[in-house]
Amino acid sequence: MPAALTVADVRLSLGGRVVLDGLSLTAAPGEVTAVLGPNGAGKTTMIRCCTGLFSPDHGHIEVLGEPAGSPSANAQIGLMPQAAGAWSGVKPVELLGYLASLYASPLRPADLIAALGIGSFASTPYRRLSGGQQQLVNLAGAIVGRPELVFLDEPTAGLDPHARRQVWTLVGELRAAGVAVLLTTHAMDEAEQLADRVALLNAGRKVAAGTVAELTAEKGLEELFLELTTPGDPR
DSSP: OOOSEEEEEEEEEETTEEEEEEEEEEEOTTOEEEEEOOTTSSHHHHHHHHTTSSOOSEEEEEETTEETTOHHHHTTEEEEOSOOGGGTTOOHHHHHHHHHHTSSSOOOHHHHHHHTTOGGGTTSOGGGSOHHHHHHHHHHHHHTTOOSEEEEESTTTTOOHHHHHHHHHHHHHHHHTTOEEEEEOSOHHHHHHHOSEEEEEETTEEEEEEOHHHHTSSSOHHHHHHHHOOOOOOO
16 A cells, blocks of 8 residues: 655755754554654654645655645645644634535534533633643644544643543544554653554654564663654753
8 A cells, every 4th residue: 555655865954954864754544653753853844844834955755645735735634733823713613613614525523522522612712722722622623624644743742641542542543544644742652552653753864663563672662762862952
């Protein structure tokens, strides 16, 4: 089966600093690919390249058989960013209804609201939500259009254990439905629980990749992370 995402020898510099340095990885349909790395390793920048927000200086990215950032590719993907300030004054129920209207065959917003426990704050303006509540709304917005490939940038950051497990369940359902899921995370247990494959980044380079079983054959994932990466940019 063809890869849903192919990142091939991608290099990118921003502000005179190399942020992606010959990065290559793939993500397959019906699998979860977890991308780990310290702050500043290039995880979010890679996602921005995959969605067309940044253009690499070198290399290429193919999304569902199309060039990254092309209208045909972007129509088939979902993106959960770390922040979505543009939604500031919108209520989640209104936002999800609007996003659903953009697609021919969306998921029912009411079903997403129920699955992610959004109901109690569905009519509260986005800017008044806690960080964890905003994360849940961001996730719902990323998948309402039934994407074939979804990018989740630290999807459980700021969530309590109950909400975190709701997200894990939903990610498992996406995988079972054949969706390719690429997520970034700092949580080793999350990668071990969810991922079919893991890529470990450091300073814009891939320093390890494989299944969780392959990477943890001789040591734990956190130990491997500490061994192969350097402390990240705290910003």
